[in-house]
Amino acid sequence: MAEVISDGIANPASYGLTNVTDPAAPGLESGKVFYNTDLIASDSDAYLFWIEVTTNSASKKTIPPFGNGNSAMPRCAFLTIASQDGWFIDDELVHDPLRNLSWEITDVVWNAEVDWNTYDVVVIRSPWNYQQNLPEFLSVLRRIEASSAALHNSLDIVTWNVDKHYLFDWV
Numbered sequence: 001m002a003e004v005i006s007d008g009i010a011n012p013a014s015y016g017l018t019n020v021t022d023p024a025a026p027g028l029e030s031g032k033v034f035y036n037t038d039l040i041a042s043d044s045d046a047y048l049f050w051i052e053v054t055t056n057s058a059s060k061k062t063i064p065p066f067g068n069g070n071s072a073m074p075r076c077a078f079l080t081i082a083s084q085d086g087w088f089i090d091d092e093l094v095h096d097p098l099r100n101l102s103w104e105i106t107d108v109v110w111n112a113e114v115d116w117n118t119y120d121v122v123v124i125r126s127p128w129n130y131q132q133n134l135p136e137f138l139s140v141l142r143r144i145e146a147s148s149a150a151l152h153n154s155l156d157i158v159t160w161n162v163d164k165h166y167l168f169d170w171v
Contacts, residue, residue: 008048018046073102075118077149078125079110089126110140116147123152134162 009020024047025040041047076098078091095105108114110127122144130137141158144151153161160166 012048015048016046017048018043020048022047023049073104074120075104075106076121076123077106077108077114077116077119078123080107080126081128082109082111084126087126087128089128091125111136116144116149119147119149121152122149124158131162138162 008015008017012018012020019041024044027036027039080089080091081087091107098105106119107125108122110124110130111133116122124141127137138155138159141151141155145155
């Protein structure tokens with residue numbers, strides 16, 4: 001897959017691409033609640049990259065429509081809870097649509113020992129017991145952000161969200 005990305009960058013016209021450096025949706029990032037869709041390039045199908053993701057304060061990653069070179073298809077981990085008994089979890093509803101887009105989807109217990117570099121994207125889906133061990137949960141998110149995987153939502157967003165004082169901003 002890395003060869004295809006490299007070839008797409010070297011020979012964009014052969015893939016129907018006109019832009020292989022900029023994101024088609026500038027300013028769109030993980031955790032944004034609202035986005036001005038007028039900013040999306042009108043010819044977004046001609047872009048190699050869709051979004052630019054801030055993974056930590058020191059780096060940015062642009063996510064291509066294919067994997068990071070670790071596998072033939074992009075790999076996505078859904079963070080979840082170990083025991084799903086008594087919880088409503090609908091993660092499987094998006095598995096097939098993503099697989100139809102050639103994504104490899106894996107449910108991963110949020111506090112399992114995992115090499116996050118094996119994933120392109122990690123999505124916080126259903127880790128419903130995180131609040132019982134918030135320091136460990138935030139530590140896991142820091143490890144994910146330090147890896148090559150893009151974390152959705154970002155650690156900054158999650159940290160802001162778990163401190164419910166933000167609710168006072170709405171009154």
